[in-house]
Amino acid sequence: MMMRAIVVVLAGSFLTVTTARAQSLAAELDLTAGYSTEENVTAAATQFRVFGEGPAAVRFYGEAAWGKQFNGTTDAFGAAYPYFGDVQAMEVYGERIFKPGASLAAVRVGRYRTPFGISGRGDHSYSGFLRAPLIRYDGYWALSNNFLEQGVDAIVGIPQLYVEASVGAPGDVGKVSRRSGVDTVVRVQGYRGPLIVGVSYMRSRPYMARTVEQARLGFTGIDVRWMLAGIEARGEWLSGRPIDGTNTSGWYADAILHRPGMGPVTAVFRAEQLDWTGLIRSDDAQGRRQTAGARIRLTNAIAVHVNVIHQDGYLAKEHRSSVDLATTYAIRLH
8 A cells, every 4th residue: 555655646757758758767666674772763664766867858756755663753764754654755856957068057847855955865865874964854943854845946057166046835744844935045066176065045934833924944054075085074064043033053074984995884974063042041952963883785785774873962861872773675677
């Protein structure tokens, strides 16, 4: 029944591409099971994706996900998908890329992840980390990796430096959902050698139920990525407000290491902090977290993830340390 629902959800993504002239089609299915010592939570999830290229060089992508936690509720396993027991349509869009001369232009239409900072599914899902950064987790007074836009996203520039702008309406899934309205995101990204730097600004309706009608959500962020010789260092910083009269600031820094001598093992490390100032002084909070872990590829289809977590501040009130474990079986169809 679950897989039947996923197929139904994704059927719309084929409406513009299932012709006899379709150039390519691929599908992926990921099955995941996990356990965390934090509240002895167990979890299960699946994601199904179809993607390819149709007529007129229009690329398409469709994805649905189901995830559920058992025995308790934590932010474990929520790196890129919700874990609340419902089948959810995630990204479903079509896009076209243009390259006039040395320039670059692209247009994406449909349902896509909010293009703020390091936001791609692959950046956070099955990368070795089993939790989203604090500044990107549902309900932590900042952004969420489950924020989705339903609208139009455009990129203009050259490959080394471009401007991206998105206009749409919220299509969020997971624990928190922004109220209906118009969302805007503007992002500038450039690279030189192994260094990539981006600056993002987002303005939207808030997701907190106690907000007044005129309240707005607004954040500015900086993200940095550096990759060389099997080492990736990346991180984000943001500051802004989830609701008028409040302020959130935070950051995370990741190190991802995979050298030839490490074989199937990829090591990951993260340090992060989030500060929130509420409407009243008693709401103020600060949380810090450190993560060390690894992604171990057992076969081409099976990978194991392990994370050791240590928390400080308000995060340590109930659970100061924990261990997260997960295994994923991936099926690729071409």
